[in-house]
Amino acid sequence: MAGFLSVLRRLYLSVYNWAVFVGWLQVLVLAVKTLKESGHEQVYSAVERPLQLSQTAAVLEIIHGLVGLVRSPITATLPQISSRLYLTWGILYSFPETQNHILVSSLVISWSITEIIRYSFFGMKEALGFAPSWLLWLRYSTFLVLYPTGITSEVGLIYIALPYIKNSEKYCIRMPNKWNFSFDYYYAAILALGIYVPGSPHMYGYMLAQRKRALSKSKRE
Amino acid sequence: MKVTVVSRGGREVIKGGFDLNDSATVTDLQEAIHKRTKKFYPSRQRLTLPIPPGSKDRPIVLHSKKSLKEYSDGNSGNLTVVFKDLGPQVSYRTLFFCEYLGPLLLYPVFYFFPDVYCFFGYSVSSVTHHPVQTYALYYWCFHYFKRIMETFFIHRFSHATSPISNVFRNCAYYWTFGSYIAYYVNHPLYTPVSDCQMKIGFGFGMLCQVSNLYCHIILRNLRGPDGNGGYQIPRGFLFNIVTCANYTTEIYQWLGFNIATQTIAGYVFLVVATSIMSNWALIKHRRLRKLFDGKEGRPKYPRRWVILPPFF
Numbered sequence: 001m002a003g004f005l006s007v008l009r010r011l012y013l014s015v016y017n018w019a020v021f022v023g024w025l026q027v028l029v030l031a032v033k034t035l036k037e038s039g040h041e042q043v044y045s046a047v048e049r050p051l052q053l054s055q056t057a058a059v060l061e062i063i064h065g066l067v068g069l070v071r072s073p074i075t076a077t078l079p080q081i082s083s084r085l086y087l088t089w090g091i092l093y094s095f096p097e098t099q100n101h102i103l104v105s106s107l108v109i110s111w112s113i114t115e116i117i118r119y120s121f122f123g124m125k126e127a128l129g130f131a132p133s134w135l136l137w138l139r140y141s142t143f144l145v146l147y148p149t150g151i152t153s154e155v156g157l158i159y160i161a162l163p164y165i166k167n168s169e170k171y172c173i174r175m176p177n178k179w180n181f182s183f184d185y186y187y188a189a190i191l192a193l194g195i196y197v198p199g200s201p202h203m204y205g206y207m208l209a210q211r212k213r214a215l216s217k218s219k220r221e
Numbered sequence: 222m223k224v225t226v227v228s229r230g231g232r233e234v235i236k237g238g239f240d241l242n243d244s245a246t247v248t249d250l251q252e253a254i255h256k257r258t259k260k261f262y263p264s265r266q267r268l269t270l271p272i273p274p275g276s277k278d279r280p281i282v283l284h285s286k287k288s289l290k291e292y293s294d295g296n297s298g299n300l301t302v303v304f305k306d307l308g309p310q311v312s313y314r315t316l317f318f319c320e321y322l323g324p325l326l327l328y329p330v331f332y333f334f335p336d337v338y339c340f341f342g343y344s345v346s347s348v349t350h351h352p353v354q355t356y357a358l359y360y361w362c363f364h365y366f367k368r369i370m371e372t373f374f375i376h377r378f379s380h381a382t383s384p385i386s387n388v389f390r391n392c393a394y395y396w397t398f399g400s401y402i403a404y405y406v407n408h409p410l411y412t413p414v415s416d417c418q419m420k421i422g423f424g425f426g427m428l429c430q431v432s433n434l435y436c437h438i439i440l441r442n443l444r445g446p447d448g449n450g451g452y453q454i455p456r457g458f459l460f461n462i463v464t465c466a467n468y469t470t471e472i473y474q475w476l477g478f479n480i481a482t483q484t485i486a487g488y489v490f491l492v493v494a495t496s497i498m499s500n501w502a503l504i505k506h507r508r509l510r511k512l513f514d515g516k517e518g519r520p521k522y523p524r525r526w527v528i529l530p531p532f533f
Contacts, residue, residue: 176410181485 009069010126016060017123021116023054028112031105041100044092047108054115055088076206079199084111086192087154094171095164098157107153110146117142133218140211147207151200158193165189222289224250225301227271234258234304243290247283254304264382267305310382317372320391324399325365331400331407332358343409353413356423357406357482364430364474375437377444398490405484412483419481426477432459433470440467452512454522464509465502469529472498499529 027047034046058081065074087107092098117138124131171185222245225238239253251263269280270292283292283302293300331337332354335345405411413419435458443453459466472495479487513522 175408176412178412178483179485180405180408180411180483182405 013064013069014123014127016057017119017126020054020057021119021123023050023057024112024115024119026050027054027108028116031108031112035105040102040105043105043108044099048093051108052088052093055084055111058084079203083154087157091157091161095161095168097164098161101157101160103153103156103160106149107157110150110153114142114146114150136214136218140207140214143204143207143211147200147204151196155193155196158189162186162189222293223299224289225299226254226268226304227301229303229305241289244288246286246288247292248285250283250289250302251285261306262310264310265307267307268302269305271301271303307384309385311385311388312382313376313378314372316383316388316391317376318369319388320395321365321368321372323392323396324403325362325369327396327400328361328403328407329358331403335407335409338409345409350407351411351413353419353482354407354411356419357478360423360426360478360481361403364478367430367434371434371437375434375441377441379444398486398493402484402486402490405486406482414481414483418483422477422479422481424477426474426481429470429474429477433467433474436460436467436470452509454509454513464506465498468498468502472529495529 027050030046034043064070121131121135121139166186173183175182222243226235228234268283272280475491510522
């Protein structure tokens with residue numbers, strides 16, 4: 001019984017990882033193609049569907065961690081997934097004025113390259129039991145460039161969205177109400193920007209440590 | 222007795238170690254270390270017995286009141302202790318006082334200086350407070366005043382100190398939540414609940430606060446005046462049915478406040494505080510059950526709710 005469940009788990013995870021891999025591959029191909037043919041203003045409309053699908057699918061990974069299907073701690077993946085979902089739905093989808101900015105291109109290209117490498121890495125591990133060392137190297141090295149470009153794009157887009165957020169009053173709850181609660185999406189966005197200040201060096205440092213561990217471990221093997 | 226002091230990496234922390242009297246206590250060792258190293262005062266030191274490599278047991282911490290002889294069985298004359306620096310320490314009294322002073326002082330600011338709401342874009346013409354807001358002020362300030370009094374006159378702490386980083390963390394927690402709740406309860410556009418609901422909320426809350434005080438008094442009497450009590454099975458009053466009755470009464474007390482004031486901010490605080498206290502309660506409950514297992518003449522820990530009957 002246990003053996004059957006473990007095979008089922010491997011099968012499910014393989015399918016999941018390769019499916020999301022295909023999604024992100026689509027994003028990258030469409031983004032580059034549109035950039036070359038039509039210019040950066042059109043990139044968002046070209047990639048919108050695969051981007052939303054692939055990024056939202058990542059919510060499943062939180063469930064995988066909680067249920068114990070995978071070993072990774074959710075404390076590491078939660079901040080990353082939150083910021084991705086915030087940008088995808090809370091900024092880009094909600095405020096179309098941001099969609100034709102050039103930072104959208106740098107954002108989706110940074111994200112898609114990172115995710116293509118990451119999902120193929122896990123996909124191979126689940127399906128074949130191992131991943132080639134060049135893929136391991138890619139997984140723990142591309143972030144050195146893609147984290148800064150991705151984070152800059154995220155912060156930039158939030159900043160650009162600010163005036164539109166303030167004027168639209170979207171997602172705001174105002175007093176008075178029965179539950180004496182208020183929420184201001186504009187100030188929440190400013191708070192989010194603030195979190196990037198300590199958050200980014202923390203995440204980058206975490207990845208550097210992971211890199212050291214992973215690459216030295218593979219050298220020893 | 223020759224005592225060698227090493228770091229967790231195996232390096233000698235005190236070159237040459239110490240030559241202490243055979244009847245020396247751990248306190249004497251701590252003072253000797255302090256004298257030699259100047260900056261590591263005793264409450265900063267964590268001394269443990271070395272664990273054999275590969276063993277998964279938790280290291281045995283040396284207790285300040287015990288004599289060194291008790292830890293060096295079999296090899297009397299020689300003792301090796303592992304030293305860890307806990308970092309700058311602050312007494313629990315100081316820590317609690319700082320934490321509680323914030324809410325005590327910040328909350329009334331929102332009540333007595335409604336001009337602060339101008340910062341948030343609200344025009345404040347006149348200061349009329351609903352009765353609920355006034356009672357909430359009294360209730361809140363009484364609560365934190367009570368906590369400060371308990372810190373100085375009731376609580377007996379097993380560990381005298383806490384790392385200084387906890388001051389920032391804990392103060393951030395209390396002061397931020399205190400301000401967050403105070404902002405909404407004293408808001409110019411605050412919507413009060415019914416008079417009946419308010420009375421039920423505050424009445425129930427006060428009952429729980431008084432019960433909470435009584436729980437603290439019971440806990441205090443479990444420990445001797447020199448803090449020597451160690452762990453005992455709590456008995457009497459609600460402790461007969463709940464291990465951490467003090468946390469239970471605290472949680473229900475906040476529930477009373479929230480029923481009376483009805484703010485999301487207050488309920489968020491309740492949920493967070495409950496989860497933190499439940500965590501502590503689980504640890505304490507497990508520790509007491511492990512300690513009082515009924516073997517070797519020790520009493521067996523009775524079946525009790527952990528913290529929140531009827532939930533767990």
